[in-house]
Amino acid sequence: MAAKDVLGRTGEELAGRWLERAGWEILDRNWRCRTGEIDLVALDGDDLVVVEVKTRRSLRLGHPAEAVTARKLARLRVLAGQWLAEHDVRAAGLRVDVIAVWLPDDGPARIDHRQGVS
Template sequence: MRATDAVGRYGEDVAAAFLVGEGWTVLDRNWRGTRGELDLVGLDGSELVVVEVKTRRSTAFGHPAEAVTARKLARVRRLTAEWLRTHDVRPASVRVDVVAVLLTGRGPAQVEHLVGVV
């Protein structure tokens, strides 16, 4: 596994633990659709939430959330529709969130949860 893949996987682990700590139920991790992958799919109450996780070791190239572009969000929306077609889940509503994880090497990971980005 490449170092960047390991950082990303660790960030997803941190994000999932954070969301479970907020009372969420994680339904899927790293779900592969026909044109990409959803990092996390979960339930926040009766709302289905698809979470794009971005992890960085520093802010030298910007805040992790800045890597979530309009193009990436459009892909996430398409994949969310595919996920819903292939799973027997009928949520009250659906939203897309971003969880930004910053690993500075000093202290615990910094987690920022951006709710309803689209």
Template sequence: MRATDAVGRYGEDVAARFVTEAGWRVLDRNWRCPEGELDIVALDGDELVAIEVKTRRSARYGHPAEAVTARKLARLRRLTAAWLRAHDAPVRSVRVDVVAVTLPARGRAHVEHLVGVV
């Protein structure tokens, strides 16, 4: 496994723990279809949330959330629709969130949760 893959996997673990501790139910992790992958699919009450996780070791290349472009968001919306077609999940509404994880050289990961990114 490449170092960047390990950092990304760790960030996804941190994000999954973060939403679980907030009382959410994780339905899927790393769900794949021909169009791509959703990092985390979770329920926040009866609202389905597709979560894109971005992890960085530093701000050298910008804030992790800056990597989620308009093009990426459009893709996430298409992937979320594909997930809904593939699963029978009774949901009131759907949104896309971004969880940005920064891993300092020492100490705990810093987690920033951006809700309803459009």
């Protein structure tokens, strides 16, 4: 597995644990279809949340959340509909969140959870 893939998986694992500690239920991880991939699908109370996780080792290229473009958010909304069509889940609401994970070499991981970005 490439270093970039390992970094991404590490960030997704940290984000998943972060959400579980907050009381969320993780329904799916790395769900794929022909259109793309959803990093995490979770329930926050009665709301279904599609979570995009972006992980970086440094901020030289900017904050990880800045890598989530309007185009990516639009694709995530389409993917959310496809995920719902394949799963028997009832939710009061649906939203897209971004979790930015920064893994500096000289300290603990930092997590920035941005809710309802779309």
